[in-house]
Amino acid sequence: MKIAQLVVSTRTVSTYLLGLLLVAYLSGCGPEPPPEVIPPGGSQGDTTIIDVTELPTLIIPEDNPLTVAGVDLGRHLFYDKMLSGDQTQACATCHNQKLAFTDNNNAVSEGITGAKGDRNAMTIFNLMWSENLFWDSRAGSLRELATMPIENPIEMNAKVEDVLVRLNNSVMYQDKFKKAFGIDTIHKDHLSKALEQFLLSITSDNSKFDQFNRGEVQLTESELRGFDVLKIKGCFNCHSSSLLHDNASHNTALDKTPKDKGLQGFTDNYADRHKFKTPSLRNVMVSAPYMHDGRFETIDEVIRFYEDVIPNLNYEANKNASDSMRIAPRNQITEREMTDAKAFLHTLTDNTYLTNPKFSDPF
Numbered sequence: 001m002k003i004a005q006l007v008v009s010t011r012t013v014s015t016y017l018l019g020l021l022l023v024a025y026l027s028g029c030g031p032e033p034p035p036e037v038i039p040p041g042g043s044q045g046d047t048t049i050i051d052v053t054e055l056p057t058l059i060i061p062e063d064n065p066l067t068v069a070g071v072d073l074g075r076h077l078f079y080d081k082m083l084s085g086d087q088t089q090a091c092a093t094c095h096n097q098k099l100a101f102t103d104n105n106n107a108v109s110e111g112i113t114g115a116k117g118d119r120n121a122m123t124i125f126n127l128m129w130s131e132n133l134f135w136d137s138r139a140g141s142l143r144e145l146a147t148m149p150i151e152n153p154i155e156m157n158a159k160v161e162d163v164l165v166r167l168n169n170s171v172m173y174q175d176k177f178k179k180a181f182g183i184d185t186i187h188k189d190h191l192s193k194a195l196e197q198f199l200l201s202i203t204s205d206n207s208k209f210d211q212f213n214r215g216e217v218q219l220t221e222s223e224l225r226g227f228d229v230l231k232i233k234g235c236f237n238c239h240s241s242s243l244l245h246d247n248a249s250h251n252t253a254l255d256k257t258p259k260d261k262g263l264q265g266f267t268d269n270y271a272d273r274h275k276f277k278t279p280s281l282r283n284v285m286v287s288a289p290y291m292h293d294g295r296f297e298t299i300d301e302v303i304r305f306y307e308d309v310i311p312n313l314n315y316e317a318n319k320n321a322s323d324s325m326r327i328a329p330r331n332q333i334t335e336r337e338m339t340d341a342k343a344f345l346h347t348l349t350d351n352t353y354l355t356n357p358k359f360s361d362p363f
């Protein structure tokens, strides 16, 4: 119990929700036109589709309640190669459930034309509580994000209009969209909403660490010591709350001359240079390689990297910083600390989520 409190206290759920409400309120005042209204489908919104025990309160868009038919449709779309230009690639090609929906140990992903991107495919779980999406936060919402990979020339390289023609010509999809949204013609907004529903339904909260926090299992001595190692090193400052991320972006000083501008590329603000979204530490032991460009193949390399840096400062500042300023004492992490840290990180692997048939290939 003590551990859960320590982790959660870095950012309380209530401040988090208050922040979200404020964002919702402010964005409600903007000049944007109201979203296209879709007639409600046969089934009512059903949040029991999601089973969450310890995570923050559910946040479901009012205009897109999760329905059994909608989530099922989104799951089919996620696994369907029909969504790519030459119909050879599905979302799931790069997002493999067994690896927390990351791309089969590839540092960067290959699109249908063989072109490679420069970013590492991200994990997919608990996105309902993510305020920033993509490594550089450029997607405003899951709904907006959902069709971006379809149109991305180095990913699925298709035109959404062409995909809509295919879907409208498919008897199976005509039926599924009608069940989900009560419609006869499929528009982009329906496609986005169906994918959004599936993405929202993917949660992860049954790791050994969650079971420990619920008082169901004990952690070993080594796992408990590992928790302390990460705490002392300051890891939970950013990989915080029950989500094990802080819904923010930071510069972890990976490079002297960063190639990827990160958040700055989106905001055009120099202060955001080389900042990237903090990834969750949940399921981190199955999601190698690591960082926005997949540069580290093993968790050992990531932990060793952190021995030397103060995230948030640029490379030069880091090199010149005094030891007392660093996130962790300069002294090398011992073999035993490394073993313990990894033992703790293993407790964050959630096999229920990794093997949940609700998230698997329906075809």
Ligand code: HEC
Pocket: 078, 083, 089, 090, 091, 092, 093, 094, 095, 109, 110, 111, 112, 117, 119, 120, 121, 122, 123, 124, 127, 130, 132, 133, 134, 135, 136, 145, 146, 147, 149, 150, 154, 155, 156, 195, 199
């Ligand atoms: C060619 C490989 C590839 C395909 C296909 C692909 N993705 Fe991704 N996905 C990525 C990469 C790489 C990133 C990180 C991109 C970035 O930050 O610029 C990503 C990021 C994401 C994220 C962001 C998660 C977060 O925490 O911010 C979501 C959600 C996502 N993809 C969903 C999808 C969906 C839905 C589809 C299908 C419509 C899809 N992806 C198709 C490679 C792929």
Ligand code: HEC
Pocket: 230, 233, 234, 235, 236, 237, 238, 239, 249, 250, 251, 252, 254, 276, 277, 278, 279, 280, 284, 287, 289, 290, 291, 292, 293, 299, 302, 303, 306, 311, 312, 327
């Ligand atoms: C100042 C905030 C901050 C602190 C402190 C911090 N991290 Fe991170 N962490 C990040 C950010 C931001 C990234 C993504 C960086 C990137 O991709 O360029 C990241 C990435 C990672 C990754 C890669 C995850 C993935 O999916 O690619 C791991 C593992 C990790 N951190 C573990 C740790 C550990 C262990 C510590 C403590 C020694 C720690 N972090 C301290 C912000 C932080």
